[in-house]
Amino acid sequence: MRTYLPSSENIYRHLDWTLIICYLVLVIFGWMNVLASCNTDDGINILDFSQKYSRQLIWILSAFLIALFIIFGLDPKFYRFISVIFYIIVIGLLAATIFIGNEVNGSKSWLTFGPFSFQPAEISKIATSMLLATFMSSQYFDSSHPKFKDILAVALIMLIPMVLILAERETGSVLVYCGFFLMFYREGMPGWVLIAAFTAIALFILTLVTSSSVMAMAYSAVILVVFTIRFVKQKYDRRIPPRKRLVSIYLLSLLAGLALIFGTKYIFNDVLQEHQKARIEQLLGMKKDIMGVGYNVHQSEIAIGSGGLTGKGFLHGTQTKYNFVPEQSTDFIFCTVGEEWGFLGSMFVLILYATIIIRIFNRAERNTDPFTRIYGYCVASLITMHVIINIGMTIGLVPVIGIPLPFISYGGSSLWSFTILLFVFIRQDLDSWKTYKKTSYV
């Protein structure tokens, strides 16, 4: 039996300082970059609360308070009990936003209460993670042989907020939800689902840049070759157990692939919105329009590229100063990192993220408490998605999708929710330090 506060030993000695230090470095480094991105020759006045950097300072300090409260003030079991209620409230907020939200840059995702406004979509990630962890860690849920209705329940928990966020036209956050598949995979979802998903994305892109007929032929050929190899192996290699329904599996993947290839044009032209289409065209080089759709990415690449190896130095970025890059303190904050701190600074940030993410995976993996493990995987996956999409977008590897860079981007909603996500995990993990001491893999 674990207890909330063990009397014999102070568990706080076992706090995961690696995560906490990485977090602190990122947040402080982030604030410096917000400051740099707002820097003009007017000078810096930290007490001028019309400035983003001053406001961000308030967000940071309050985030620290929240972190402290989570670590010292809340019983970690608390989340399991409130996760359902929390989730329902958040869903209600999401739904309300569709009707009474403020429209900013084409998406209606802000709720305003008096002087404060925030994005329910950010909080929904926490609620969804908690509910998924609660549900999937309950004895009721058998993850090795899940019942169909359980899978359905899990899917619904994830899909409801996704649909609502989609209705707010906040496409970026919807994509982030796909990160949960990493957790599902860890919890036993068959690997082919991920393979199929990546294949589908690859087919979609390749069909856009080539043509559907070429891709159809190429894909059919690949499937045929793989199938033949597999078939011959199965026939002559006794070590491979014969698999039933081999033909139908390959036939099905062939048909699904072909359907996607021939549906690509339709999806691209009729399902995607105009600006999404334009951004994808820009990314794939199908159209070059550096003054229009491609302006942001082009300017952002210039800013990052001009940083060179060591960067132009703190507060010395010219691209940043002249405001060439739009949304510079929020979605495109990485431009400032790249320009002022150069390749070394960019690597520093990437390594910090990798450390945080991998550390969470590791700690989650060796935790004996399924809630902590599942929740940990959710947190790490969400951070992963944000980092890859955000940085990828600023350097022209991913279409422009407006989501913040965790811990760094300006904005209270984002900073708060990532702080909560991370520190709830740290606290959960701390709670079970005793148990995994006894296990083999410390």
Place this chain on the structure above:
Amino acid sequence: MAANFGRKHYIVIGLLIVFVILAARLFHIQIIDDEYKVNADNNALKYETRYPARGQILDRNGNILVGNKIIYDIMVTPRDVKEFDTSAFCAIFDLDTGYVKEKFREYKKFRTKIGFRTMPFIKQVSSLQYNIFAEQANNFTGFDGIARSARYYPYDAGANIIGYISEVDENFIEKHPDYKPGDYTGRTGIEETREEELKGEKGYTIYLRDSKNRILSHYKDGEFDKSPIPGKDVVSTIDAPLQQYGEQLMKNKVGSVVAIEPSTGEILAMVSSPGIDVDMLAEINKHYNDLINDPYKPMYNRAVMSAQPPGSVFKLVNGLIGLQEGVITTSSRFPCHNGYHAGNVTVGCHVHPSPLDFYSAIKMSCNSYFCYVLRAILDNKQYSNVAVALDQWSKYVKSFGFGQKLGTDFPSEQAGFIPDAKTYDKAYGKRRWHSLTVISLSIGQGEIGCTPLHLANFCATLANRGYYYTPHIVKEGNGIKIDSCFHERHYTLIDTTYFPEVVKGMYMVVNSPAGTGGTGRIAYVPGLDICGKTGTAQNPHGDDHSVFICFAPMDNPKIAIAAYVENAGFGATWAAPIASLMVEKYLNGNISPERKDLEQRMENANLMNRVRIKSPRK
């Protein structure tokens, strides 16, 4: 969950792969590729475009047809705009305050996209308005005026020939990537065909910006600036006074007049009526819809686009072919009994003595005579059948430039149509037609389509006694090159020895004594030796078209002209006076007192209501 433990490794490996890709891309743009550093410098530098003056268009004597005047575009840098007095601003430019509000609403909406860019706010402001604005410019931070040159037209002539300029649109830029939004390009006419020479080359001035995007200094004292290179002047072959006179005569008539200098192929005048006013050219966008919807289609350049039957003028072609083929001689005489009667076909004619020889047949424009000529050509025993003979005939006709684009330096020229055996094989079936079927070709009716330009070129060929230079509208020199084909003589398939015979007949058309049946006597001007031929082209849509071609003087001709007045009636009534007045004006410089009445009558006549209008485009 130990069973799934290994999966963490896959996830971590996948994550690392993606991070390595991100790092590799960062390495590429930050360390390897220098392009981004250069671009970053460019961002801090401001290139201000300096527009060159567009080349002028002059007439053959140096009169300015199209010149330049200075106007201003008011530019705005939305991020720099401070609060300003909207109503004062609007008062200067005669604007509606709603326009300003609407613009700024737009800027606000796209502010992230616009950034610090500068964009046009009001276009084409007169220098008067600009000067008022400039005096108060410090009240309107963020606004700025840049000088541009606009077209102005001192001579009210040749709007259809000159063409106009307009701002390039997105489609155009897609096809011509060296143009930028805000640039102008020539549309139609010389403005379009000579765009390359006229446009000049843009230059720029480089400024350094400070952190607030204010211009800090002239970058390196202008060391890297580029001055704009003004466009070249284009000298056209047009004779502005003649062009203007032609437009005056053709006022309130539908049709066209084309005048060519036979010895060079230079187009002296090209009137298409009703045409565009030069005042409209300057503000073509304002008038564009009116012009497009005008039932008389003023944008349609009839001189090169309207292919119609040439009427009796075409008899000269058939006469020449007859002589060349040896089926007639100048002394051949054919009867006319108020027309030509063969089988159940009758081609009517007017009352005149019979039979006639070659010259008199031209002089009196006898239909019957040329029916005999055409049948002699087509039923020539030398050819196995009528189809072969007609193909040969068609070849002769096309050697004059008929039925094809002449290849002028003028846009939207039409080819017209000359039939050959295939045409009738298709219509009647192979061997189901004979020379009598196509008899109307003899008098320039039926399946023939010629533009007034074709007719003028034909007239120039007659004036040159057997060859023509491709008509063109731009003169060489002053850095302007024209295609070498404009210096080449194009001979027809007719021996040059036969041309003087036809010219003799054409002389008689105009100059034979009164009462002897010359159809073009009204074109007679003492001392000018005008040679001409009338034509009256029947058409199924209304009154006959009035046609006349002539050149003068007979020896060493200076001008060849074709006039085509739609639905006006006999060639002698309208086309001949108009053409001859233009010849007289061109050669003598003024109209003799005894022809002033005729001039008056032509100028005042309004034949517009005779033209049946197709319902206007909606």
